Amino acid sequence: MSDSDRCNEYFCMALAASEAMNFHCFSISLKYCSGRLQAHHETNLVSRISALGRMPFFV
Numbered sequence: 001m002s003d004s005d006r007c008n009e010y011f012c013m014a015l016a017a018s019e020a021m022n023f024h025c026f027s028i029s030l031k032y033c034s035g036r037l038q039a040h041h042e043t044n045l046v047s048r049i050s051a052l053g054r055m056p057f058f059v
Contacts, residue, residue: 001009
C-alpha cells in the first residue's frame with residue numbers, strides 16, 4: 001500500500017468518524033429539543049385548560 005493510499009484510507013476513516021459523531025450529536029440535540037417542545041406543549045395545554053375554568057360563560 002502506497003503512502004497516498006494509506007493517507008486516503010486514514011482520511012476516509014477520520015471522515016466517517018466525524019460524520020458518526022455529528023450524527024450522534026444531532027440525535028442528542030433532536031431528542032433534547034423534542035423533549036423541551038413536548039414539555040412546553042403540555043405546560044401550554046395545562047395553562048389553557050385552567051384558563052377555561054376561570055372564563056365566565058354566559059348561559
